[in-house]
Amino acid sequence: xxxxxxxxxxxxxxxxxxxxxxxxxxxxFSGEDVGKTAYFMLRWVNTKGESGPWxxxxxxMIPG
Numbered sequence: 001x002x003x004x005x006x007x008x009x010x011x012x013x014x015x016x017x018x019x020x021x022x023x024x025x026x027x028x029f030s031g032e033d034v035g036k037t038a039y040f041m042l043r044w045v046n047t048k049g050e051s052g053p054w055x056x057x058x059x060x061m062i063p064g
Contacts, residue, residue, distance in 0.1 A: 002039045003029075007057050014041055034064035 001017050002008045017040075018025065029038070039059045044052040 003036050007039045029062045033062045
């Protein structure tokens, strides 16, 4: 995830959020982030710890 004005151009710009094995995954944001844009890139990780390719970038405005 990246919070900011522009989407990430490289996965190295992202901050790791979590490994999740079930949906939905619910995140909480701090009040200072309300109204900002959060960008996400996802990928599968198998039971051997091997990662798949990155997804396309998706974004959302952090609600208040």
